[in-house]
Amino acid sequence: MKRIGTAEMVPGKKTKGYIQVGTDTDGSPFNIPIIVATGKKEGPVCWAHGCIHGEEYGGAASIIRLYQGLDVDQLEGVFVGVPVINLPSFKARSRISPLDGENLNRVFPGDPKGTYSHRLAFEVLHLMEAHADYVIDLHSGGIGAEVPFYMIVKEDGTEASEKSLWLAKRMGSDVVWRSDDVMIAGGTITEHTMNKGIPTVTVECGGGIVTEEHEHLFIQSMLNAMKALEMIPGEAPVQEKYTIINRAEFIFTGNGGLFIPACQVGDIVNEGDLIGSVMNLYGDVIEELRCSKDNAYIAAIGQRYWPTQPGQLIAEVIPVVAGGSK
Ligand SMILES: [Zn+2]
Numbered sequence: 001m002k003r004i005g006t007a008e009m010v011p012g013k014k015t016k017g018y019i020q021v022g023t024d025t026d027g028s029p030f031n032i033p034i035i036v037a038t039g040k041k042e043g044p045v046c047w048a049h050g051c052i053h054g055e056e057y058g059g060a061a062s063i064i065r066l067y068q069g070l071d072v073d074q075l076e077g078v079f080v081g082v083p084v085i086n087l088p089s090f091k092a093r094s095r096i097s098p099l100d101g102e103n104l105n106r107v108f109p110g111d112p113k114g115t116y117s118h119r120l121a122f123e124v125l126h127l128m129e130a131h132a133d134y135v136i137d138l139h140s141g142g143i144g145a146e147v148p149f150y151m152i153v154k155e156d157g158t159e160a161s162e163k164s165l166w167l168a169k170r171m172g173s174d175v176v177w178r179s180d181d182v183m184i185a186g187g188t189i190t191e192h193t194m195n196k197g198i199p200t201v202t203v204e205c206g207g208g209i210v211t212e213e214h215e216h217l218f219i220q221s222m223l224n225a226m227k228a229l230e231m232i233p234g235e236a237p238v239q240e241k242y243t244i245i246n247r248a249e250f251i252f253t254g255n256g257g258l259f260i261p262a263c264q265v266g267d268i269v270n271e272g273d274l275i276g277s278v279m280n281l282y283g284d285v286i287e288e289l290r291c292s293k294d295n296a297y298i299a300a301i302g303q304r305y306w307p308t309q310p311g312q313l314i315a316e317v318i319p320v321v322a323g324g325s326k
Contacts, residue, residue: 045080048138056142065215065219177245178244251314258305259278273291
């Protein structure tokens with residue numbers, strides 16, 4: 001019987017298990033829960049994971065909910081869900097790992113002799129290479145920020161890149177960050193699954209408060225992908241038009257204080273527009289953050305009154321490179 005970690009792939013069954021990657025400070029194993037639904041008929045293996053950043057837990061909940069609702073009698077192929085891929089970071093409700101201070105999504109392809117995050121990256125990438133035909137990577141703005149519902153794919157001219165874009169356009173959003181940015185090539189999981197030829201789509205949605213709508217969008221995005229891949233019945237939606245964005249500008253605060261956003265996720269802003277400001281603890285506005293691009297999409301912004309520090313990433317604005325403004 002084929003298995004992933006300790007979870008067996010049994011045709012017509014949902015099974016559960018874990019992947020053990022290393023041990024905690026007290027010696028207890030890090031057993032990463034894995035949930036598998038195997039159809040009776042052959043088909044692709046669609047792998048979805050959440051919480052590569054531990055405080056982005058909307059994706060984790062949505063993978064579990066999708067799995068609970070999946071009808072294996074209708075499934076062709078295999079759905080593999082890893083709700084929380086980064087257990088130390090999840091336990092600390094932190095974007096980075098408390099064990100080594102690393103951002104897991106910047107250390108791929110990992111290193112079996114490195115610190116915990118490097119070892120984790122190495123192990124999970126190896127598992128994906130062994131099992132996954134498609135990877136869905138769920139993210140959000142985390143506790144301190146909000147993002148709209150949109151897709152990210154890496155643009156590198158390969159067949160996997162074209163397939164990723166095709167899939168992303170069928171997952172329910174009309175906005176796709178078709179990225180050749182340095183950021184996505186900086187040790188992200190996407191960079192390295194794509195290097196292995198596995199089409200990969202990152203789904204961004206919501207932030208620290210997981211609303212029913214966020215959950216619905218996450219679940220629908222995965223179901224739509226499985227429809228597009230003919231793993232489950234139904235038509236994946238095709239949008240009338242798409243807004244393609246690329247070459248992000250990352251906006252950092254220069255001061256500590258309370259952040260006051262001046263726009264909302266999904267807004268289109270232009271050069272000189274106010275993105276937000278920082279208020280000190282006496283109530284004085286000490287910093288205004290303005291956009292330096294035209295026709296740019298607000299792909300992430302800090303929550304209202306989120307405490308900032310100098311150098312904190314507070315917004316992502318990404319120019320529209322094709323398609324209309326929303
Ligand atoms: Zn993330």
